[in-house]
Amino acid sequence: MTSELVIKNLHANIEGKPILRGVDLTVKQGEIHALMGPNGSGKSTLANVIMGNPKYEVIEGEIWFKGENILEYSPDRRARMRLFLAFQYPMSVPGVSVANFLRRSLEAVREGNKSLEEGENPSGKMSKRKTIPPGEFRKLLQEKMRLLKVDNSFINRSINDGFSGGEKKRAEILQMALLEPEIALMDETDSGLDIDALRIVSESVNALTGPNLGILLITHYQRMLNYITPDYVHVMFNGRVVKSGGKELAFELEEKGYEWLKPAEEENGVSADVRI
Amino acid sequence: MSESKVSAPGFSRAAVEELSRLKGEPDWMLQLRLHAWEIYENTPAPLGRRGDLGTLRTVANFKFQNLNPFTLSTPPHPTDATTEGGIPKGHTAVNRVPTVSPDKSGVLENVLEELPLENERSGLLVQLNSSVVRSELREDLKLQGVILTDLDTAVRERPELVQKYFMTECVPAATSKYTALHAAFWTGGFFMYVPQGVEIEEPILAQVWLNTPLSATFSHTLIIAEPQSSVRFVQEYNSLAAGEDPALLSDVVEVYANREARVEFSNMQDLGQNVWNIANKNAIHQNDGSVTFVIADLGSAVNLETIGAGLQGNGSAAELVGVFFTDHNQRYAIHSLSDHIGLSTNAETMVKGVLTDESRVEFDGMIRIRPKAQQTASFLSAHGLLMSKKARGEFIPGLEIAANEVSASHGATSGQIDEDQLFYLMVRGIQRPEAERIIVQGFFEPVLQRIPLEHLRTRLRRSIVRRMSGGYETEADTWIDAQERWEIEGVDEVAIHLDDSTREGNEDIKLTEY
Numbered sequence: 001m002t003s004e005l006v007i008k009n010l011h012a013n014i015e016g017k018p019i020l021r022g023v024d025l026t027v028k029q030g031e032i033h034a035l036m037g038p039n040g041s042g043k044s045t046l047a048n049v050i051m052g053n054p055k056y057e058v059i060e061g062e063i064w065f066k067g068e069n070i071l072e073y074s075p076d077r078r079a080r081m082r083l084f085l086a087f088q089y090p091m092s093v094p095g096v097s098v099a100n101f102l103r104r105s106l107e108a109v110r111e112g113n114k115s116l117e118e119g120e121n122p123s124g125k126m127s128k129r130k131t132i133p134p135g136e137f138r139k140l141l142q143e144k145m146r147l148l149k150v151d152n153s154f155i156n157r158s159i160n161d162g163f164s165g166g167e168k169k170r171a172e173i174l175q176m177a178l179l180e181p182e183i184a185l186m187d188e189t190d191s192g193l194d195i196d197a198l199r200i201v202s203e204s205v206n207a208l209t210g211p212n213l214g215i216l217l218i219t220h221y222q223r224m225l226n227y228i229t230p231d232y233v234h235v236m237f238n239g240r241v242v243k244s245g246g247k248e249l250a251f252e253l254e255e256k257g258y259e260w261l262k263p264a265e266e267e268n269g270v271s272a273d274v275r276i
Numbered sequence: 277m278s279e280s281k282v283s284a285p286g287f288s289r290a291a292v293e294e295l296s297r298l299k300g301e302p303d304w305m306l307q308l309r310l311h312a313w314e315i316y317e318n319t320p321a322p323l324g325r326r327g328d329l330g331t332l333r334t335v336a337n338f339k340f341q342n343l344n345p346f347t348l349s350t351p352p353h354p355t356d357a358t359t360e361g362g363i364p365k366g367h368t369a370v371n372r373v374p375t376v377s378p379d380k381s382g383v384l385e386n387v388l389e390e391l392p393l394e395n396e397r398s399g400l401l402v403q404l405n406s407s408v409v410r411s412e413l414r415e416d417l418k419l420q421g422v423i424l425t426d427l428d429t430a431v432r433e434r435p436e437l438v439q440k441y442f443m444t445e446c447v448p449a450a451t452s453k454y455t456a457l458h459a460a461f462w463t464g465g466f467f468m469y470v471p472q473g474v475e476i477e478e479p480i481l482a483q484v485w486l487n488t489p490l491s492a493t494f495s496h497t498l499i500i501a502e503p504q505s506s507v508r509f510v511q512e513y514n515s516l517a518a519g520e521d522p523a524l525l526s527d528v529v530e531v532y533a534n535r536e537a538r539v540e541f542s543n544m545q546d547l548g549q550n551v552w553n554i555a556n557k558n559a560i561h562q563n564d565g566s567v568t569f570v571i572a573d574l575g576s577a578v579n580l581e582t583i584g585a586g587l588q589g590n591g592s593a594a595e596l597v598g599v600f601f602t603d604h605n606q607r608y609a610i611h612s613l614s615d616h617i618g619l620s621t622n623a624e625t626m627v628k629g630v631l632t633d634e635s636r637v638e639f640d641g642m643i644r645i646r647p648k649a650q651q652t653a654s655f656l657s658a659h660g661l662l663m664s665k666k667a668r669g670e671f672i673p674g675l676e677i678a679a680n681e682v683s684a685s686h687g688a689t690s691g692q693i694d695e696d697q698l699f700y701l702m703v704r705g706i707q708r709p710e711a712e713r714i715i716v717q718g719f720f721e722p723v724l725q726r727i728p729l730e731h732l733r734t735r736l737r738r739s740i741v742r743r744m745s746g747g748y749e750t751e752a753d754t755w756i757d758a759q760e761r762w763e764i765e766g767v768d769e770v771a772i773h774l775d776d777s778t779r780e781g782n783e784d785i786k787l788t789e790y
Contacts, residue, residue, distance in 0.1 A: 015527040051703050054695070079705035095721030096714055101704070104754060108705035131750050134757050159720070175704065262669065 002183040003029045003066050005050070005083070010061035011239075012049045016100070019045040021239035022061070029182050030211040034225055034250060035218045038235035038258045044088055046236070047185045051075050051085045057172045065183070068113075081113045084181030086172040088188040092160040098171065099155040102178055103137045109179050144177040148204045168196035173204045183214040192223040202227030222254040235261055282348075282491070284340045289313055292460050295346055299463075304439065305431055306524065312459030319453040324609075329636045329670055332611035335454075335580050338552060343524055344491040346463050347405040368788055383588075386475040398730075399424045400484040405493050406463035410494065420474050423481075427465025427496055437469060441500055446530035446586070447556045454580070455555045458494055458526045465496035470505040470537075472565065478541075479508040479729060486514070486551060490522035494504075497529040501537035501565075508540040510732060515548040522529050522550050523578065529557035533565030535589070541570045542732055546739065547575035549604060558584040561592035563618070570727050572736055573600040574743065584613040587621035587649075598627035598658075598727045599736065601743050602635035609638040616649040616679075624657040628723045631667035631690075642674040644685055650681040660690035661719050710751070712745045 005027045012020040019042045025032050037043055049056050050063060052075040063070050070078055093101065104120070107130065132140075141155060146212055149168055160168050169189055176184055188196055209215065217228065225233075225247070232243045233249040235258070241260050243249065283291060292313050296306040324332035398417055401424065404412035408426035417424075422435065427751035431438050445450045449459035466482050484495045501507055511527060525547060533539050539559070547553055555574040559567040571577055585594030596612055614623035624642070630636055643654045673690035693715055701711035718739060727733045734756055741752040 050636050051699075053699055055699075074708065075699060075702040076705050076707045076711075079703055087700065087703075090692075091697045093697055093701070093718050095718030100754060101701070101714065103702040104710070104751075105701075105706060108707070111705075131754070141754075158721075179704070194751075199305060 003214070005183045005216075006062075006064040006066070007046075007050070008062045009048070010049065010063065011059040012045060012061075013057045013059055014045065014055060016242065018059070019056070020049060020061075023239070023241055025216075025234065025241055027183055027214045027216050028146055029214040030035040031232065032209065032215045032217065032228065032230045034230035034231045034247075035216055035236060035241075036105075036220060036222075036250065036253055037151050042219070042239040043236050043264055045239075046265060047085055047187045047218060050185060051083065052076075052078055061136070067111075075095045076108065079179075080109055080111060082109065082180070082182040084176055084179060086169075086176055086182040086184065086186040086189050088191060089174055090160045090163075090168045092158065094157050094161045097156055097227055098159055099138075099141070101159050102155075102175065103132060103134070103140060106137065106140075106176070107132055108112060108179055124204075141178065144174060147207055148177055149176070149200070150174050159187070165192035166194070166201070167251050169193060169197070169201050170204065173201060175210050177204075180212070182212065183216070184216065185216045188220070188222060189217070198224065199227060222250050225250045235244045237261055253255070282398050282488075283344045283346050284342055285344050285490070286359075287316075287343075287345050287457065287461065291306075291345050291733070295461065295463065298348065299428060301428075301431060301696070302435065302770065304435070307443075308449075309460045310779065312443075312456045314448050316453055316456035319450075319456060321453050324638075329609075329637055331578065331580065331607045331636050334607060335554065335578060338522075338524075338578075339348050340457075340492075340524070342490060343522075344652070345461050346489045347488045347493070358509070359630040374738060375407055377407055380663055396477050397476040397481050399480040400652065401426070401480070403464040403482075403484045403493075403495060405486060405488055405491065407465045408466070417476060417504050418475070421469075421471040422476065423467065423469040424472060424480060425467050425656060427462070427467045427498065430467035430498075430576070432736050434467075435499065438467070438498075441498055441532060441573075442496075443528070443530070445529050445533060446560045447558045451468070451556060455524060455528060455556055458496070458528050458554075458556075459491065460759070461526075462494045464494065464529075466498070466511075468497075468499045468507065468509065470499075470501045470507050472502040473504045474502075475506040478666070479510045482511040483508065484511070484513045484525070484527070484549065485516065486523055486525060486629050487516040489523050489550065492524040492526065495525060495527040496529070499529075499531045499539060499541070501531070501533050501539050501561075503535040503537060505534075506538040508542070508729065510542045510546075510729060513543070513545045513575075514552070515551050519550060522552055525553045525555075525576075527553070527555045527557075527790065529555075531557075531559040531567055532562075533559060533567045533592070534562045534689075536564045537562070538566050540570070540638055540713035542570040542572075542729060544572040544732060544736065545579070545605045546567075546661055549575065549577050549606065551576045553579045555579070555581040555583075557582070559588060560586045561589045561594065561618075561621075563589035564591040565589055566593040566727075568595040568597070570597045570732070571599070572732075573598075573610075574653055574739055577741040579606070579608040579610070580708055582606070582611045582613070585614060585623055586615050586617065587623060587746055588617045589621075590619040591621065592618060593622040595623070595726075596625040596627070597723050598625075598629070599720060599723050600627075600637065601632075602629070603743060604635065605630045605633070606635040608636070609640075611640045611642070612656070613642045613644060614654050616645045616654060618645070618649060618651045620651040621649060621653045621654075622652075623656075623735045625658075626723055626726065628661075628720055629659075629669075630661045630719065631664060632663040634664070634666045634746075636668045637670070638702065639669075639671045639688070640674065640677070641672070641686065641688065643686060644676045645684065649679045652679060652684065654682075654686075656685045656686040658688040658718070661690050661716065709744075713741065713751065716740065717742060 007025045010020050010023040230247050235243040292309045321336035322332050399413040413424040443459050449456050471542050471736050639658050641656045645652050659673045669690035671690050673686035673688040698711050738752045
């Protein structure tokens with residue numbers, strides 16, 4: 001069965017300030033969606049809310065994934081359902097090697113869709129857990145690294161610690177390759193990359209696409225779309241998806257900018273702000 | 277059959293005299309004890325400063341008089357010719373460890389079996405309560421003149437060394453009320469002498485075990501490393517007695533590193549949370565002598581610890597690596613001092629700890645650079661990670677600089693775990709409790725990398741994982757795999773991400789060519 005991420009009338013605030021004002025969007029496994037829009041339109045917020053970032057408060061609406069409303073699920077459970085987020089600003093975790101982290105992450109994701117309560121007994125101790133033998137894990141990781149042409153030294157460094165912008169983005173793609181998500185959200189993966197790094201990262205993404213992976217590619221430039229061809233393009237403006245279309249919409253945006261899409265009712269956007 | 281001699285509760289001059297008589301000590305040691313007892317009686321207990329977290333005041337209110345000052349064990353065959361007055365001499369050390377309660381002995385032996393194999397260590401010392409019950413040293417080292425024995429034997433056989441070094445210069449008896457008590461009532465004790473030029477490759481292991489509640493145990497370690505010698509000494513404190521009744525471990529460690537000597541002293545304290553631990557560790561460095569202290573504190577109810585480096589000799593070097601993990605209602609007060617006296621000395625202090633539940637930790641790290649200590653380089657960093665809203669940490673670095681050609685820097689922070697880091701790990705499928713544990717592991721990693729002994733490092737990793745509720749055994753294995761076998765390189769020590777809002781007002785100070 002094809003997995004589907006369905007977002008219905010999603011409203012979300014950060015620190016009481018409304019950011020998402022009724023987002024509707026559906027992404028299916030095997031499809032590539034580009035989500036475009038000017039800075040501050042709520043694209044990154046949407047990605048964070050889909051993953052359950054506790055900084056944002058969902059006011060209204062639903063997020064369905066694989067037939068379950070995941071709004072109440074913890075971020076880790078969403079990830080174990082094989083939702084993935086490639087961060088715009090990946091956090092560094094000093095002292096934890098990429099290898100160690102990825103192994104534990106893969107073990108967790110392979111456990112699948114389980115809530116915390118199911119996974120842990122009342123004492124807080126996990127009764128059992130399937131571990132991946134180091135040898136098997138190393139083989140798998142090296143296979144993915146070859147596929148993405150990632151340098152071997154990568155895995156012994158601390159997560160994102162002292163990584164260049166390009167290295168961080170490539171590390172995100174490596175994680176995506178390893179964890180094999182069904183739907184991946186890629187938040188501004190092109191930002192901060194020079195033209196060579198952009199090409200390498202895009203090629204990596206292309207190497208992973210196929211019928212088992214759905215992608216929501218968040219960007220405010222059209223340039224990454226020179227390498228990755230979307231099936232659908234959506235434009236976000238002021239917390240809402242205001243226009244959807246095929247890949248030609250991206251070229252139109254490149255040419256005309258975003259202003260022409262500004263919806264009429266947002267002219268008196270104040271009313272939207274005070275609604276909450 | 278094992279027996280034990282337990283004193284009546286209460287510290288007193290009469291108890292000092294009784295202890296010394298039971299041990300059959302020479303008069304000079306009795307006089308040393310009595311003098312120390314006088315100091316104890318005439319010295320007020322330190323109370324800390326106004327507004328601190330109150331650990332010193334808590335210790336001052338501790339009911340010392342409810343404790344038995346000593347619990348001397350006798351070996352199973354007390355017929356040995358050297359036995360005097362029913363008290364065995366440590367060098368007659370038995371092959372198995374006697375315990376006061378026979379049902380506990382199994383536990384102790386199991387633990388001893390987990391020690392590194394005999395060919396991975398150069399010697400072994402075990403103290404149970406007030407008595408050293410086991411002492412071994414490799415034959416070839418004995419032939420080279422190395423001495424490893426209990427302190428009673430050293431008092432008898434090498435009085436000139438004990439008189440010169442025991443609580444005189446390194447940790448003088450009058451350092452504080454508690455060191456005076458220690459000098460008056462020391463029992464058991466480890467003595468190590470490494471002759472000039474002897475380099476001991478495999479570590480010496482020393483263990484102190486407590487199994488009697490409502491008693492005081494005094495553990496003393498005296499290490500004398502002669503010029504160009506080297507030794508690694510690994511010491512552990514453990515207790516088997518459970519329950520509410522308090523016990524006391526007073527420990528003093530004195531290290532003398534003579535010219536170009538190298539001493540590496542590691543201490544892992546994993547006492548039960550009914551034990552109060554008062555510790556003083558110090559080193560005296562002669563020219564080009566170097567001493568590394570690796571101190572891991574996990575247990576005890578209260579831990580009052582002073583760790584020093586007396587850098588008297590020109591070109592001497594000190595390193596202090598500290599790791600702690602507190603939970604429940606534990607209270608720690610840790611003071612470190614890098615005392616730069618000689619020319620061109622070097623010190624580095626690096627402390628990291630995690631605080632959970634309602635535990636409290638005060639850390640006070642002082643760098644003192646004396647007027648003649650030119651070309652000093654001294655660094656100190658201390659970081660506390662607070663895992664609970666009720667835990668409290670105070671990390672205070674201090675600098676006293678009286679020389680002008682100095683490079684010194686210090687920094688101390690404490691803060692909560694970073695929510696963005698947590699979210700990042702959770703988005704990779706890892707549940708929050710485990711994500712916290714991973715961040716804690718990463719937080720400790722830079723200090724763990726500084727611990728030279730793999731055996732100790734691995735034990736510490738396991739203890740840390742075990743201390744965090746919900747940790748799987750396999751997590752420890754994964755961590756050890758990743759860090760020990762795959763090896764991690766270039767961990768950035770200062771890049772630990774802490775929530776800036778809870779950062780304390782102690783900004784890093786950098787003084788170069790001051």
